[in-house]
Amino acid sequence: MAISVVQRAADIFGFSVEFRGYRAGDSALAELGEALPEETIQGVRSSDAAIKGPVGETAKDVIVRLRQMFDLYANLRPAKVYPGVRPLMDGVDILIVRENTEDLYKGYEFELPGSAVALKVVTERASRRIAEYAFREAERRRKHVTIVHKSNVMPKTDGLFGRVAKEVASSHPGVSYREMYVDAASMALIRDPRSFDVLLTMNVYGDILSDEAAQVVGGLGMAPSANIGEKMALFEPVHGSAPDIAGKGLANPYATVLSAAMMLDWLSQAKGDPRLEKASKLVESAAVTALRRGIATPDLGGKYKTSEVGKGLEAVMVEL
């Protein structure tokens, strides 16, 4: 459905886009014997960008592997209030920039007799590039970064992350910043979410805080995300698969549609093509307009099926 929305945007702005579909996840594991088949990896490799749906319990073997394999180091998670949802507070607009390749997600885990150990890995290089990413994004936004870690308890690993982030801050004098421990950040996201513009953090904290922030703005129904590398990027809704409504045509497509809008924005920068940026903006504003008109699935209190939301969105795009 997000595909036809992008297709429609392409028609409107006169560019072409080719979609190819590949299998991944629980159903691929069951039917093909592998959660992430080689064909899918090759498919991602040969594309300009990828968009991924929920995959189920095999998430680690799919998304964590793809992030590592293609070095998709920047996980962007906007948490923004959209019409028709019930947020804790209006006017929240946060961009979480989560380091996406290291920390405990590196996957170094060992079993010992009666115990297990995992390695939390933090490198200067990865800390620097994600901090650069966050400060550059802040320049396009409200010019403020909150650096989140727990260096009081982990002075070496989180300390390194914080130190490098502050070095990067000093080379972006137009952007102000503050540092916050992760526990304090989990409170501040509820107490004072409007005080956040860009939130820069490490992988595990980003996983937890981005879901929390999504709930602050009304839940995962509207939560898109991007996994961005040097040459390739992969976009996905934050929500998982909802087995209880699968196949009923009731899935809320907005998070995927907004992920597609992020994809168009990224592609416009990657290709230097302003038509794609216009397409991205159109998709997002069509989503806002459609939501204002109540074009929504039952989880948002609407009466539309997934495919009807798609048709509604396309109609709004043509109109706008």
Place this chain on the structure above:
Amino acid sequence: MAISVVQRAADIFGFSVEFRGYRAGDSALAELGEALPEETIQGVRSSDAAIKGPVGETAKDVIVRLRQMFDLYANLRPAKVYPGVRPLMDGVDILIVRENTEDLYKGYEFELPGSAVALKVVTERASRRIAEYAFREAERRRKHVTIVHKSNVMPKTDGLFGRVAKEVASSHPGVSYREMYVDAASMALIRDPRSFDVLLTMNVYGDILSDEAAQVVGGLGMAPSANIGEKMALFEPVHGSAPDIAGKGLANPYATVLSAAMMLDWLSQAKGDPRLEKASKLVESAAVTALRRGIATPDLGGKYKTSEVGKGLEAVMVEL
């Protein structure tokens, strides 16, 4: 101030309690050269229980060290709605049971050229005793445990924790349970906090989720905590020191008073003395009554100074 409240409770129920004071934290570091002087360690060792105030930036060298040193393995963090605060939702009453001795708090951190590594350690023994603690507490409450981890990404460490917790669950058939990934839990605490009774989790997740839960019920002003070991226990407010109001007599004492109530409850079990349990209940109900009457510091919208709240509480205790 919490001291005179406990003293008053002792007078009322006819038991005796002796308090000794020891230095720790930023000011001890500045004045004595050590954040946790040997004398303080000995003082804690020779007591039945300890109560600790906020210590500042040296927290790791004080509280994390004391937790390890005395093997205070169970960190209890109630998140309960009290009168006079503004919670996200009424009727929330959660007990977070946080493993308090291992995970990344073990302190095994290493610097390498351009990087750093920390070890996340999970043992079967520590997982089992904290799970036992949580299920026993659930038996005294609403008989439900939510087990929180991230075994989809860390199958060995978090997997061990989850597996042991489920083994323990099977030996407590009167308590029902569910499992939740930590990111989902950070959402559920906002969306549906009343669905939680006991929340059992690992050290790092417990740090983050307990602050989040405290904010859900109105902030840290009312957040007590307990660090419990086999023979000794240490109680502390969750909030830190507030340098901006230090010395002005405006600090909100309720979190410390409620920590003292937890201490009396624990001591009553440790000593098998029902008078202490009555004292604990009296201190807590006096706090509730005082809050209903608006006996509160400015952070809670009241006009009372710290010492006046203390006097008000004591008066209510005598009255009840």
